[in-house]
Amino acid sequence: MIEIEGVTKIFGVGAEAFTALDDVSVTIDANEFFTLLGPSGCGKTTLLRVIAGFIDPTRGRVTLDGNNLLNQPPYARPVNTVFQSYALFPHMTVAQNIAFGLEMLGKPGSEVTSTVDEMLALVRMTEMADRKTSQISGGQQQRVALARALAPRPKVLLLDEPLSALDFKLRKDMQLELKRLQSETGITFIFVTHDQDEALTMSNRIAVMNEGRIRQIGGPRDIYDHPAERFVADFIGDTNFLDVELLKVEGEQAHIRLPSGSEVVARAAQGGGRTGGEVTVAIRPEHARMDEAEGALFQGALSNVVYVGTDTHYHIDLDSGGQFIVRQQNQPDQRHERQVGERVGVNFGAGIGQILKD
Amino acid sequence: MTDLSAARNRRDRNTRWLLLTPAMLVLLFAASGPLLIVLVYSFLTPGDYGGVEWQFSLQAWTNVLAERDIFTDEWQLADAHLTVLWRSIKLSFMTAVLAFIFGFPTAYFIATRPPRQRDIYMLLIMIPFWTNLLIRTFAIMELIRNQGTVNTLLIAMGVIDEPIQMLFTEFSLLLGMTYVYLPLMILPIYASMERFDFSLVEAGYDLYATRLQVLRKIIFPLVKPGVVAGSILVFVPCLGAYVTPRVLGGGKQLMLGNLIELQFGQLRNWPLGAALSLTLLVIVMIALLFYVRAVGREGETNV
Numbered sequence: 296m297i298e299i300e301g302v303t304k305i306f307g308v309g310a311e312a313f314t315a316l317d318d319v320s321v322t323i324d325a326n327e328f329f330t331l332l333g334p335s336g337c338g339k340t341t342l343l344r345v346i347a348g349f350i351d352p353t354r355g356r357v358t359l360d361g362n363n364l365l366n367q368p369p370y371a372r373p374v375n376t377v378f379q380s381y382a383l384f385p386h387m388t389v390a391q392n393i394a395f396g397l398e399m400l401g402k403p404g405s406e407v408t409s410t411v412d413e414m415l416a417l418v419r420m421t422e423m424a425d426r427k428t429s430q431i432s433g434g435q436q437q438r439v440a441l442a443r444a445l446a447p448r449p450k451v452l453l454l455d456e457p458l459s460a461l462d463f464k465l466r467k468d469m470q471l472e473l474k475r476l477q478s479e480t481g482i483t484f485i486f487v488t489h490d491q492d493e494a495l496t497m498s499n500r501i502a503v504m505n506e507g508r509i510r511q512i513g514g515p516r517d518i519y520d521h522p523a524e525r526f527v528a529d530f531i532g533d534t535n536f537l538d539v540e541l542l543k544v545e546g547e548q549a550h551i552r553l554p555s556g557s558e559v560v561a562r563a564a565q566g567g568g569r570t571g572g573e574v575t576v577a578i579r580p581e582h583a584r585m586d587e588a589e590g591a592l593f594q595g596a597l598s599n600v601v602y603v604g605t606d607t608h609y610h611i612d613l614d615s616g617g618q619f620i621v622r623q624q625n626q627p628d629q630r631h632e633r634q635v636g637e638r639v640g641v642n643f644g645a646g647i648g649q650i651l652k653d
Numbered sequence: 654m655t656d657l658s659a660a661r662n663r664r665d666r667n668t669r670w671l672l673l674t675p676a677m678l679v680l681l682f683a684a685s686g687p688l689l690i691v692l693v694y695s696f697l698t699p700g701d702y703g704g705v706e707w708q709f710s711l712q713a714w715t716n717v718l719a720e721r722d723i724f725t726d727e728w729q730l731a732d733a734h735l736t737v738l739w740r741s742i743k744l745s746f747m748t749a750v751l752a753f754i755f756g757f758p759t760a761y762f763i764a765t766r767p768p769r770q771r772d773i774y775m776l777l778i779m780i781p782f783w784t785n786l787l788i789r790t791f792a793i794m795e796l797i798r799n800q801g802t803v804n805t806l807l808i809a810m811g812v813i814d815e816p817i818q819m820l821f822t823e824f825s826l827l828l829g830m831t832y833v834y835l836p837l838m839i840l841p842i843y844a845s846m847e848r849f850d851f852s853l854v855e856a857g858y859d860l861y862a863t864r865l866q867v868l869r870k871i872i873f874p875l876v877k878p879g880v881v882a883g884s885i886l887v888f889v890p891c892l893g894a895y896v897t898p899r900v901l902g903g904g905k906q907l908m909l910g911n912l913i914e915l916q917f918g919q920l921r922n923w924p925l926g927a928a929l930s931l932t933l934l935v936i937v938m939i940a941l942l943f944y945v946r947a948v949g950r951e952g953e954t955n956v
Binding site: 347 | 850852853856857858860862863870871874
């Protein structure tokens with residue numbers, strides 16, 4: 296279990312000081328696939344490097360199973376990293392790369408050999424053992440980097456955007472591969488990415504970061520369906536934002552009045568939030584339904600119809616101003632084609648809309 | 654299509670050879686020509702007042718390593734030449750080692766600075782290199798001579814009573830040559846280190862290697878071509894060094910360059926001078942061969 300408490304990192308001094316991490320606290324369980332998700336410059340890599348030991352935080356505590364990590368140099372921490380550039384040693388073979396950590400730990404030769412063989416098999420690189428790292432493909436280098444970091448059996452594996460250099464197809468394969476390795480080895484993975492698909496596909500939990508702060512922590516479904524604030528809703532997936540009037544809050548249920556005058560039940564903001572007045576509600580495009588204008592929650596005119604294979608995106612200019620997008624899955628027997636300019640209505644069920652904190 | 658591109662390739666190749674012509678001409682007349690003359694002279698008989706007599710002789714070559722005893726008329730090893738030869742190789746080797754000891758940390762320091770600072774440091778390294786060799790050598794002489802800066806200071810501070818004899822010793826030669834040729838060690842090591850990916854150092858630390866292990870197992874193997882190149886660049890000119898041993902050795906600590914100069918000058922034995930020059934060339938070739946082999950092996954692995 297990794298406990299991060301109030302970690303702050305300020306680079307530079309005076310007017311040029313830049314706060315990369317701002318009072319970050321999070322507890323990561325053993326055997327968890329934990330993802331730090333955020334745009335570039337949000338501090339996710341800085342946090343990873345603090346855990347690895349390449350950066351000393353300005354303030355805060357980091358402990359692993361109760362032991363203080365911060366007073367140990369990187370080579371004493373039972374933590375290994377898969378670098379974004381892989382950082383494989385070019386003067387060594389694949390097998391020598393994987394053996395490096397074990398040799399530095401002073402493991403006996405027989406154990407090194409057997410662990411290297413095991414790791415080669417784990418990442419399916421046994422045939423490539425004697426190749427130089429410059430003689431294998433990007434995806435293979437990726438797997439060697441992974442095997443090299445896993446070989447010393449660290450308690451925690453840190454992965455710094457390891458898939459960003461791979462092409463789409465390979466990335467999809469590696470996502471599943473990483474998930475498999477994590478469950479097979481039982482090692483805690485801390486995974487850094489700016490790619491929401493990666494985060495949603497692989498993680499047990501996700502911490503969404505922005506401007507040096509963790510904005511929301513939760514499971515993939517939780518984060519996607521119930522974003523706590525506008526940044527999270529905006530960063531992950533597509534979202535419609537509606538300014539509405541909050542009538543009253545009963546537990547999780549928030550009664551709101553839409554600009555069209557219709558009243559509906561949405562999900563209350565997480566951790567309190569306002570109990571009345573103007574609030575923003577977020578609705579995922581695929582969670583809303585496009586219907587006939589008559590009797591719908593609110594109405595508008597269809598301004599654009601975008602066909603994207605699996606789905607069709609309907610862009611609707613609302614009567615109350617602003618735009619709303621509805622995404623509907625295409626059916627093979629779809630009879631009725633909507634025309635641009637047509638008047639349509641939008642409906643969504645109770646508890647679908649999510650009230651945002653700010 | 655293939656014919657066309659093949660023809661263009663051939664034309665390209667021809668033009669490239671044409672571009673080489675000026676350099677080839679210079680090399681032919683300024684390097685190969687004199688070398689050939691030196692080779693021919695080494696097989697001739699010395700003239701009475703310098704120059705050569707056009708009479709074939711192996712005398713010069715035998716004299717490189719052996720000499721006839723004036724009294725007993727027996728062949729024996731030419732001690733004087735061997736001493737100078739040995740001193741040249743020893744001092745050149747030690748200079749290369751010293752330059753490495755000072756140059757490697759310097760290059761590492763510069764390569765780990767932010768890019769803009771690196772250029773300033775490199776400029777600082779290069780400035781003395783652009784200063785006249787003789788002036789720099791005399792500056793060192795001024796520092797270490799018996800009434801020089803160092804001795805005067807030490808005596809004034811009461812550390813020593815008598816000045817330490819530093820000038821005209823092997824120490825003064827080592828000091829002078831290390832100082833003069835240090836940039837030639839720093840430059841190639843720095844060039845290797847600049848291309849070195851420092852995330853490999855982090856990877857090393859991450860995989861439980863200590864600082865020393867990272868240096869030995871990751872940094873050093875990858876910058877080794879630079880180290881070998883630097884060592885050769887220092888070793889080779891040291892072998893033929895003339896000015897530094899002349900000024901700082903004071904005629905006592907002769908090196909090969911001085912010995913050769915003696916043959917062409919005061920001793921008026923051009924063929925022996927020529928033979929000694931070629932001996933120097935052979936030693937340099939052996940050193941270069943070593944370099945090609947060492948780098949050739951590493952070259953495959955290093956990007």
